[in-house]
Amino acid sequence: MPMPELPEVETIVNGLRGPLIGRTFTGVCVGWENIVARPTVLEFQRRIRGQQILGIRRRGKYLIFDLSGGDSLFIHLKMTGQLTIRPGDAPPDKYGHTVFDLDDGRQLRFLDMRKFGRIYLVADENEVAGSLGPEPLADDFTLSQFAALIGKRKGALKPLLLNQQFIAGIGNIYADEALFVAGIHPQRKANTLTGEEIAWLYQAIRQVLHQALADEGTTFDGAYRKADGGEGGHQENLRVFRRKGQPCPRCGSAIERIVVGGRGTHFCPHCQK
DNA sequence: CTAAAATCCTGGTGGC
DNA sequence: TGCCACCAGGATTTTA
Known part of the structure; x- marks a missing residue:
């Protein structure tokens, strides 16, 4: 399954x-009320009407639309969310649970097979983004800064990298890829890393995210799509993610898959210590 | 404080 | 072939 993470969301934006x-x-x-997390559906519909889109940006895995009325529209795609722009008279999409009408006659459609995605309309963006950790590419x-943060943590690295309050924008794909590149x-446990290892991990996170961004993200099973409907290219360049049993690109050992913190986790048992 | 588990969803998978 | 239990997965919420 495709989970849009930082590079995918940035590409869509x-x-x-x-x-x-x-x-x-x-x-x-x-069409599915649970998708609108805040405010109520009725207030959401009333408040968004007439607001112009002044800018679009990304924070963590959120898309943020800056609106003329002073509101911020947050969209989180979670697992299977997609955004597409279609003519207003185009046939409905199968999973098009939320459809925004635009003043040029087109529609911004939010499709989401699994219905995990969420939309927020807030006056103060800190209501949604306030607790997010730092942007790894900023x-x-x-x-x-990274060394200071990681030295205070006692838990395993994989769940830590997935914790959006610790660092924003990393999901299952790039957590596994970054740990492989860092050889960790x-x-x-986070507080057992040497200074050298922290530096490797810091560089690996940035390198992996930059490369995925250059590839316009990772598309699995067609689920993550760019705004124009195209697929990303990074699935061709993954080192360990979803490569269980296949040879490690560095040493040739079989990649293993285990569960860490309830998440499927891929790594090379020979290269990662 | 941390950590684990349940929760939300549904297409895909594997067992029989 | 058909039926069905089970799984993945991000973030939040609940429980320990």
């Missing part, structure tokens, strides 16, 4: 800016 910035929402149809995310076992 880049593709939505052209067609959407300057457009105004003229209405929204909600200039001000430094090795010394996913079950290592």
